[in-house]
Amino acid sequence: MGRTKTPQLTLPGLRKVDSFLDSPWPPYVIKIELVSGCSVGCKFCAVRTPPDNWMPIKGLVSVLDEIRSLRWESRIVFSMHGDPSYHPSLVETLQLTRERLKNMNSIAVFTTGAGWRGRSLEMLDQVVRHGEPNCVALGDYGTGFAGRIRSGEYLALESLLPNLRVGEWPGPKWANPDRRFRSDERILSLCADPIRSKNVHNQSGNAYPETNYAEGRQCNLPHREMTIRWDGTVVVCENDMKGELIVGDVSIDGVEKTWRSAAYEAARSRLTAGDRSQRPCSGCDRLTTGRAARPALTDRLGGRV
Numbered sequence: 001m002g003r004t005k006t007p008q009l010t011l012p013g014l015r016k017v018d019s020f021l022d023s024p025w026p027p028y029v030i031k032i033e034l035v036s037g038c039s040v041g042c043k044f045c046a047v048r049t050p051p052d053n054w055m056p057i058k059g060l061v062s063v064l065d066e067i068r069s070l071r072w073e074s075r076i077v078f079s080m081h082g083d084p085s086y087h088p089s090l091v092e093t094l095q096l097t098r099e100r101l102k103n104m105n106s107i108a109v110f111t112t113g114a115g116w117r118g119r120s121l122e123m124l125d126q127v128v129r130h131g132e133p134n135c136v137a138l139g140d141y142g143t144g145f146a147g148r149i150r151s152g153e154y155l156a157l158e159s160l161l162p163n164l165r166v167g168e169w170p171g172p173k174w175a176n177p178d179r180r181f182r183s184d185e186r187i188l189s190l191c192a193d194p195i196r197s198k199n200v201h202n203q204s205g206n207a208y209p210e211t212n213y214a215e216g217r218q219c220n221l222p223h224r225e226m227t228i229r230w231d232g233t234v235v236v237c238e239n240d241m242k243g244e245l246i247v248g249d250v251s252i253d254g255v256e257k258t259w260r261s262a263a264y265e266a267a268r269s270r271l272t273a274g275d276r277s278q279r280p281c282s283g284c285d286r287l288t289t290g291r292a293a294r295p296a297l298t299d300r301l302g303g304r305v
Helices: 057-070 090-101 121-131 143-155 155-158 257-260 262-272
Strands: 027-032 075-078 107-111 136-141 164-169 184-189 227-230 233-235 246-249
Touching: 027 057, 057 090, 057 257, 075 090, 075 143, 090 107, 090 121, 090 257, 143 184, 227 233, 227 257, 246 257, 246 262
Parallel strands: 027 075, 027 227, 075 107, 107 136, 136 184, 164 184
Antiparallel strands: 233 246
């Protein structure tokens, strides 16, 4: 696809940018739901159904191959509305992801380890050692697994893999699971319970009651995140737990066409203008601030953030 002229962009606190950029630009992060469902039942999470669906390997390969052909350097995050640890072939899936994308993309897995009960350390070892994601973000809620690691049960692996760093988040910047990682980085991030760290959202009224807190205020998540469900459908953002606003289907239209679809663009326009009248945006308390509120401008210019 050739470059198209776009209006000059002016964002608060930033210099004006000449209109040589494609619109929309590639997403900063592509979130992929390998598993639908989770049995942990965390208080802050709306997911209450047991894991019952897995993304077909054929569908994942199609997504990964198109990302590579487009040369999008988007972060790849396996998370969404199910815990990847329930996936029966997670290590092989991560190996496949690395093989298809080479070192072009930063790869992270967000998990509680709930699907590894009875062999959690063994599976974590396999994921880190053989799956080779840049980051495993291990949630400290529901399973007590992260606490076991803090007690020293995982230090042996750290000593065997000299480039593995184990850290707390919130904590040092290098332990932030939401950043972009260098291709040679291997991070195990022990993430605090969002309730204790006061980083909780109502997930569009699915986890906590709806509110008018964000009414009339801008949201730019659809500008910077693409969220692909297990069946290939793409929702407006990860807070759309029920698939109330589906903006495309990568299994039908592919990744780029879906990202540039009329439905996605309409959602972006409404939310940039502060219009939250449509579900799942109405009643959602999620606000994007700082860099997140400035459609990932650094990425638009080809930089890494």
